Amino acid sequence: MSDTALQRGQGGTAPLPASYDMSEVRDWIALLKPRVMTLVVFSGVVGLLVAPGALAMPPVLSITAILCIAVASGAAGAINMWFDRDIDAVMRRTAKRPIPAGRIAPAAALAFGIWLSVGSVSVMWVATNLVAAGILALSIAFYVFVYTMWLKRRTPQNIVIGGAAGAFPPVIGWAAVTGDVTLVPILLFAIVFAWTPPHFWALALWAHDDYARAGVPMLPVTAGAKETRRQVMIYTALLVPLSLTPWLVGFAGPVYAIVAAVLGAMFLRHALAVLRDQQDEAGRSLTKDAPAKACFRFSLYYLFVLLGALAIDRLVLPT
The missing domain is CATH 1.10.357.140 (UbiA prenyltransferase)
Structure with missing residues (x-):
């Protein structure tokens, strides 16, 4: 035990080093x-x-x-x-x-x-x-x-x-x-709900070994990489038309619709690359430039930009 710790435990006044204080704060954060x-x-x-x-x-x-x-x-x-x-x-x-x-x-x-x-x-x-x-x-x-x-x-x-x-x-x-x-928040709920599987399963493909070691039944562990890649494609295909529903019900304007369509096409491209990728077959680990990792990263940008476009469409460009 350090002299500083002894002083604190015995009512001493010696302060803790700033680095220690901040590391503890970072742990709670x-x-x-x-x-x-x-x-x-x-x-x-x-x-x-x-x-x-x-x-x-x-x-x-x-x-x-x-x-x-x-x-x-x-x-x-x-x-x-x-x-x-x-x-x-x-x-x-x-x-x-x-x-x-x-x-x-x-x-x-x-x-x-x-x-x-x-x-x-x-x-x-x-x-x-x-x-x-x-x-x-x-x-x-x-x-x-x-x-x-x-x-x-x-x-x-x-x-x-x-x-x-x-x-x-x-x-x-x-x-x-x-x-x-009302209907609109339910649609937003549905969009985020449909976005979650392709987002997280892309990560799960990358972290397959971790989940297998921990015994967590993530889809790549229980059904294999091929089925997981297929599910990423299916859920992305469901997400794209769903992302257009705020425009279809008249809540959002054409700016949002265009952004949603472009983002959807880009997401589908990433999902298709994941579907076609076979480097994780036969127990092989994914490389740093694997389509699954790229898809995971894009999915984060996708939701930020999609929701941001909706806010801008409603606040700056009201229909």
Whole structure:
């Protein structure tokens, strides 16, 4: 034990090195899965901005609603890391996470997630309305209990069904403004829901060995790479026409339709490349330039640009 630690334990006043303090802060932030949170928050922002009456909503309430979505996402991520700490420890891409690495105690992570869950839902209720708070609570419960605790370790369809958890944010953002859920937020939910399988299965193809080692029944592990690549193609083909529905129902204009069509064509091109790729057959590992990895990266840009185009179409170029 260092002299500094002894001084702290005995009531000394010697401060911790700044690097130590920041590393501990970074560990708590890492529990929130900030990369996942970025897309969750963005889709929630878009749902809020395109809702009728969004511009009349007091900015402080809008910001509070978005913060609640962000905190709720982080809370679900922290509880997920607590529950999955055993499989995280044997997967290369997750072994250095704070809990399996021993930097944060499991019980502390669980308490952190629970308190953030309760706080985010409570504040959303007070700041906006019961509908938004209820859907926010549902999204946390779905991710924790349905996806993490029930589906993830039991079925290769975990991502298909569990994808609903990540599709709630635009609905929550919309409800925070309007207090209800109509056709448009349901369509946005459906778009994100359909986007999740090709996005995540492209990653699963790349991380096949990790999931196999951890015993997680992801589709590439249970059905093989060929079937997974076929499913990536099928879900992408379903996503493209679905992405056009905001325009088809008259909610979005031609700018959004053009962007959605171009993005859809690009996504289909990536999915087709994944379908045709055979380098993962016979147990071979994917190379750094594998179509699956390129497809995964593009899928992230796809959803950001698609939702951004909808917001711009509604706010800057009203129909």
